[in-house]
Amino acid sequence: MLRLVFPLFAPLWRQLGCASVADVLARCDMKGELRDMGGALTYLYGDYGSRPQRAPWFVHALVSTHYYFGGAFFPTGGSASIAKTLVAGILRRGGKVFVRAPVSEITIENGRAVGVVCRGVELRAKVAVISAAGFRNTFGTADKDAKGQRALLPDEVAAPTRGLLQSPGGTTTDKPERVPASMAFVYLFVGLDASDEELGIKARNVWSMRDFDHEAAFAHFNQLDLNPCDVPSIDDLPAVFLGSASAKDSSWPSRHPGKAAMTVLCPVKAEWFERWEGTKIKNRGDEYKDVKALWASLLLEALYKHWPQTKGHVVYSDVATPLSNDFYLASSKGEAYGLDHVTTRFDSMRAMRALHPQTLVPGLFMTGQDIAVVGVVTAMVAGAITATRVSYRAGLRFMLEMMFV
């Protein structure tokens, strides 16, 4: 189907949807006096993690308009309630959920995916194997810096699909990746001894930008050469995000009266944390603790700059780094959003074939953000699309449940 339809719409798609955000701004003549307006219209690139020169226009439009139509959404009870609701739904339908259950390989028999191996135990699939672990975890990566990453598929099975996301020519091992890993961040999680209401914090996101010219801000950031164990200054950062999860959660005041919880984050280079690769989570040594303390001070400075009223109320703080993402999200270079949202991810049949729910491996399907775009809702929609691809009956049932239950 894709093969038939795509060539018809490809020129229009490349021209409109897959033009970069920067291209569209240039077409609208957003330079000179209008430069700052272009910067203001594109400040939320941090939501999908790819700056205007690289990001496709349609992704930016999707993210921007989802705020426009009624603002944003936040689950009552916080993000844990998403997992609780999904798990309850799976159990109700007779499924099983395992936690702390890393899959080490997808079993292939006669070229077909038939199950997975988890902690040495082989689990056979009844209908199909669906990987929600991300493209790089499933098929591997040609990125030499993505240390310790091993594909779930044997290399000879994974290579043809992986090759679709690499530049043509050369051998499969040395061809550059056309779709790299997305941005990495450092996060500061903050607990306060006063409520959002008392502090006057509203349910909204703040992106504080260094400059309206995001490319210039990144050019400055990219040429930063930090000493080991050092951190940049706040003015070196291209963007800082600040938000209060407690202010967005309607159940928070009754669950945690008189308290608030905030997150502050900023983009970083994964290589700044390379020296602690291979160390164990929660036991990475004193140097790492010292660097985390420097990051905590830096991001607290950002918090106090925007909400000075929080000063004196911070009773808890903890820092997470790209290494934390590698541990908790099984990322390879600390990337927050899976594959990067670059134009080359969406502009060719090769890329679309690689990031399709039905993989080139019989019996194996993909789902999650890498076959759609970043976002909780889009990842869920990807789940519905994959389920429909595996079984049209399941897809129909899902749609009926959505409409009537």
Ligand SMILES: Cc1cc2nc3c(=O)[nH]c(=O)nc-3n(C[C@H](O)[C@H](O)[C@H](O)COP(=O)(O)OP(=O)(O)OC[C@H]3O[C@@H](n4cnc5c(N)ncnc54)[C@H](O)[C@@H]3O)c2cc1C
């Ligand atoms: C800090 C942060 C803030 C965000 N904020 C928002 C937001 O406000 N709104 C929004 O819509 N989206 C947000 N996102 C994006 C959103 O969380 C993701 O797009 C979404 O969770 C992707 O879902 P997924 O299931 O595709 O991937 P993931 O949520 O990454 O799930 C993949 C899972 O697979 C597991 N896994 C990988 N390999 C294996 C293996 N071998 N065996 C077993 N398990 C494995 C990983 O541990 C991981 O749990 C945010 C992301 C981050 C990192």
